[in-house]
Amino acid sequence: MIEVEDVYFRYPNGVEALKGVSLTIKNGEFVAIMGQNGAGKTTLVKHFNGLLKPTKGRVLVDEAETTKVSVATLARKVGFVFQNPDHQLFCETAEEEIAFALKNFGFKETIIKRRVQWALNLLGLTQYKKISPFMLSGGERKRVALASVLAWNPKILILDEPTIGQDYQQKEKLRQFILQMKTQRKTVIIVTHDVEFVAECNPRVVLMREGKIVADGEAKEILTNEEVLTQASIVPPQIAQIFMQMPSLQLPKNIIDVYEAREILLKMLRSDAK
């Protein structure tokens, strides 16, 4: 469980990136943190694995305050995949990259081998195992970074902008993968502004603006609330936009899924034909 209690954070250059954030994320929850560029999303999630410590307020991971546990202990529990994979990759080959953290955590050689293979396979990277991550395309590098974190099986997984540079199929795989993590009772937190991806995943959505949380609730509710979305520089998903443009029909407001939209429209169109 992650508990954020009235957290303020100021960078050394004086920028106040968090201005009183409170939030509880329970074990096994799937949360999307959304909001405009510079809203403080990355700053917030860096508090979850102790990379940043609050200037004021407290962050607790499984009831331990992040200022009081070692970064290594936290890292084992909280896997973090950075927004820019280049800040995370440094080994000669994809395979070594994935093995690196496992070695650091002291896993046995045989287990390391197995975990590396498993992670390469899961993310469709097996063909690149002997290739330098820097020879790969941006999307492929991002997957190497994800594989290297998944390999040590952290309990909480944080993905900062995981869909950037990913194509539709990879996003679909990512979605399947997150759902799988959910069934294993893992906590998954994604930072993203990919509205269509969130609409398909249907997580809890936390919306940020200028260092504060401005909305928190089900994806269906938040992604169809045009007023708060505009504040956070987010565009509603296309299905929601279509429904918003037909106010006189008094359609249900919280529709973001194509198939749900279809059911409702079919009823209307058919009764209209009669």
Add this chain to the structure above:
Amino acid sequence: MPVIETKNLTYTYPGGTKPSISDVSIKIKKGEFALITGPSGCGKTTLCRCFNGLIPHFYQGELKGEIKVTGLNILENPIYEMAKHVGLVFQNPENQLFALSVEKDVAFGLENLGVPREEIRKRVNWTLNLTGIYDLRERAPHELSGGQQQRVAIASILAMQPEVMVLDEPTSFLDPLSAKKIFKVIYELNKKLGITVVLVEHRLDLTARYADHIIVMDDGKVVLDGEPREILSSEEARLIGIGIPKATRLYHILKKDGVKLSNTVPLSSDEMANLLKEALKVHD
């Protein structure tokens, strides 16, 4: 005459075991807004690097086939010559910015072209405003966020007003509302100034509505090439797994259910809402 024309273009990076693009034959007309999409790793960036001569002049490797951009043979023209005609916004903006300030970065290309000082100032201010970074003009590019850097990279290219603008996933770091505004700016310049636009994008929900032409690549090859409404309705596009706009998907699902909707396939929520209003005879 096409602004970009390739015939059987095939390219292998130095040390590569197989070509990253193979047998690419495409034509992009003057003034067109062309969208290139396809699974990641399929060769989109590699193809863009051919459009301004980075391939083969910078990357070397083995290039086969023919390519002409703005009538110039890439093989015979060095990068600095191509840069006068083709502006490329890189997928990773960090690799593009190098000056000490945003303003200088945006002015750099114009100075190189020998544009008069007064004109440079005018154009730099114009493009800084268009991309929403006027307030950042004295900041150092490497201190900015990814989204801000992307705006700077786009501004640098817009300032040049090149004949062809090639934009490789140019807004991936921007939040949706900002991305939407930038695409609109690019579209307006395409229409007003007749600048040919080649845009690489996965997010077709934000961009398909602007395109005259879509090229879909898969595994180094061009697999679909044509009119957006047609391509995005095709079974092949769905199977390759490109992100068909939800409005287009909904239209086809309803059609399959036997609903009568006009035959113009929608590419945006506005278009789809209008079709539905027509079918339901509502006036909102």
